[in-house]
Amino acid sequence: MVIFAVGPTNPISTNLNPITSKYLDKTWFAQNWHLFAPDPLTKNNYIYMQIKFDNEAEEDKEWIDIASPLIENNHKNVITPYNRIVRIVDGFHTEVAGQISDDLIVKYEEAIVKKEDKDKDKNKNDGKKMIDEQSKRIKEKGEKTIYRYASSYAKALYPNKNIDSIKVRVTSYNVIPFSQRGVKNPKPELMYDNDLGWRKIDKDVISFY
Secondary structure: OOHHHOOOHHHHHHHHHHHHHHHHOOOOOOHHHHOOOOOOOOOOEEEEEEEEEEEOOOOOOOOEEHHHHHHHHHHHOOOOOOHHHHHHHHHHHHHHHHOOOHHHHHHHHHHHHHOOOOOOOHHHHHHHHHHHHHHHHHHHHHHHHHHHHHHHHHHOOOOOEEEEEEEEEEEEEEEOOOHHHHOOOOOOOOOEEEEEEEEEEOOOOOOOO
């Protein structure tokens, strides 16, 4: 089950995916093939939040890092719920950026791009439209979910204050390459930066902890 789930995508693993994905998702250490070669993870993701209380202006608010504390707690002890929770950081980034992480769809998209006659191929255009629509749905879902997470985190930080609205910003930095291991204070390359704007606090979610 594990071999088919974490191995490269193929017809057998695709047919077994409904079974293997449920099996691995119910275990403690969920994982996928992207942790390893040939396409290992190559970026560090962060989520920041600004909070506006009732009767306050939106300007000059402090950016609060609401991703690193989860990562740090997971590093201290992986046998905790943080091992699961920390995965939402990367998941949010993938969704907010409108990226599709399903291996089968990614391979289909790559096949479309490689077609030689791109303008006359109706199947190619239909496939591209389908992928674009899927990316849009993923992005909308991601933004809605990330604001629910930020609302929960804000309530945990300020349980006794009336929070009016919050602003979320997601960023990604390239990892420091091994070639710069001797460089003092190396500056990672900014890969993605998106300010999602102010939205009202989600009153339906509970405090994060």
